[in-house]
Amino acid sequence: MKINAQRLLENLDRYAQIGKKGRIGVERIALSKEDKQARDLLKSQMIDAGLSVHIDRLGNMIGIRKGKTDSNPIAFGSHLDTVYSGGRYDGALGVLAGLELIQTLNDTNTITDKPLALVNFTNEEGVRFAPDMMGSHVYAGMADLEEILNAPAYDNPNESVGSCLHAIGYNGDMEPGAISFDAFFELHIEQGPVLELEQINIGVVEQVQGIYWTRYTIKGEANHAGTTPVYYRKDAGYAAAKIQKYVGDYTRKRNGSVLTTVGSVKFSPDAINIVPELAEFTLDVRSTDESFLKKAQKKIDDYVVKVVEKDELSFEREEMVRFGPVRFPFTMTDTVQTATKSLGLSYKRMPSGAGHDAQMMAHFCPSTMIFIPSVKGISHNVEEYSHDHDVENGANVLLAAVLGRSVAR
Numbered sequence: 001m002k003i004n005a006q007r008l009l010e011n012l013d014r015y016a017q018i019g020k021k022g023r024i025g026v027e028r029i030a031l032s033k034e035d036k037q038a039r040d041l042l043k044s045q046m047i048d049a050g051l052s053v054h055i056d057r058l059g060n061m062i063g064i065r066k067g068k069t070d071s072n073p074i075a076f077g078s079h080l081d082t083v084y085s086g087g088r089y090d091g092a093l094g095v096l097a098g099l100e101l102i103q104t105l106n107d108t109n110t111i112t113d114k115p116l117a118l119v120n121f122t123n124e125e126g127v128r129f130a131p132d133m134m135g136s137h138v139y140a141g142m143a144d145l146e147e148i149l150n151a152p153a154y155d156n157p158n159e160s161v162g163s164c165l166h167a168i169g170y171n172g173d174m175e176p177g178a179i180s181f182d183a184f185f186e187l188h189i190e191q192g193p194v195l196e197l198e199q200i201n202i203g204v205v206e207q208v209q210g211i212y213w214t215r216y217t218i219k220g221e222a223n224h225a226g227t228t229p230v231y232y233r234k235d236a237g238y239a240a241a242k243i244q245k246y247v248g249d250y251t252r253k254r255n256g257s258v259l260t261t262v263g264s265v266k267f268s269p270d271a272i273n274i275v276p277e278l279a280e281f282t283l284d285v286r287s288t289d290e291s292f293l294k295k296a297q298k299k300i301d302d303y304v305v306k307v308v309e310k311d312e313l314s315f316e317r318e319e320m321v322r323f324g325p326v327r328f329p330f331t332m333t334d335t336v337q338t339a340t341k342s343l344g345l346s347y348k349r350m351p352s353g354a355g356h357d358a359q360m361m362a363h364f365c366p367s368t369m370i371f372i373p374s375v376k377g378i379s380h381n382v383e384e385y386s387h388d389h390d391v392e393n394g395a396n397v398l399l400a401a402v403l404g405r406s407v408a409r
């Protein structure tokens, strides 16, 4: 049994028009009006495909397809939200390939032993509200829902997750986690260069890096850029620059075994002729080894203290995310490997550098991921692209893996 590639590619293109950015990019920020538009389309397509649609209090969308038994459903899906200036495949591929899987079973009147669940998780990207992988994190019971609903937007403290969910009409009534899953599969683009460079069709994902997100606010003193001698300055911008250099050097001195990134920097009052009073910046630390994560975080925190004390400044530090690395069970990765081999496709067992909903679902049920190649390894960029044949391969592996799981033991 194979999926209808044309229908899937057309659907991917349909969703890519919602928040279209540039030639092939998409900007569909979680809980925005574009996110609502995509959710409304998915809900209508779930209903057309005969699914019973459940929306939980965090807006996670779950479409259930009945099976011959009423055991726990095999779940598959991903997220429809994107980053700023993002791509059309990151997240949407997993949700729409899941929908295509169901449409293919409908076309052939196939009823699986176990029920199936198609999932769209809320706010996977975390670019406006922390933490990332928010919907799956709460669904897996790893965070307090009320606290998450009160989380403010980075750019507007008057907007919260709860108020924005309400505004788009996706504050459902089901408790997150109320529907248990037999297993969870996530099809996703690799977002890196490995599969393309090695000319391999499929990535069998064995583990996902841990992620630590921290926000620092260095506090100095605004002063005149022309009249204030350097020894008299309390320059938050200069301190932040020294820390940024340390962070960049840290990962390069360890040839990327731990990745440290300053992705966002904001000065205030942010004017050409004023010594910055405040410098707010974020730190993203990643590694498949939790001891590397912890060591990097400690070294960078110690350096921040050293710089702040030397420059007679002060600072605040906010821990936004502390997600440990996860390893997927062999029962799941072997199911993907068997499915890939049954289709005559090449594969590589590999880790994921990016965080994913499957990383959270791994705490809820046996989970794993399937990667397809990203052209030039580009992602979180409007030029993100994957070839049609790779999209088709990935969706067929997802179908074969889910069918493989549904008859397993």
Ligand code: HGY
Residues within 6 Å of the ligand: 124, 125, 126, 132, 133, 353, 354, 355, 356
């Ligand atoms: O940050 C990540 O790795 C994911 O794209 N949210």
Ligand code: MN
Residues within 6 Å of the ligand: 079, 090, 091, 124, 188, 355, 356
């Ligand atoms: Mn993603």
Ligand code: MN
Residues within 6 Å of the ligand: 083, 090, 125, 354, 380
């Ligand atoms: Mn992403």
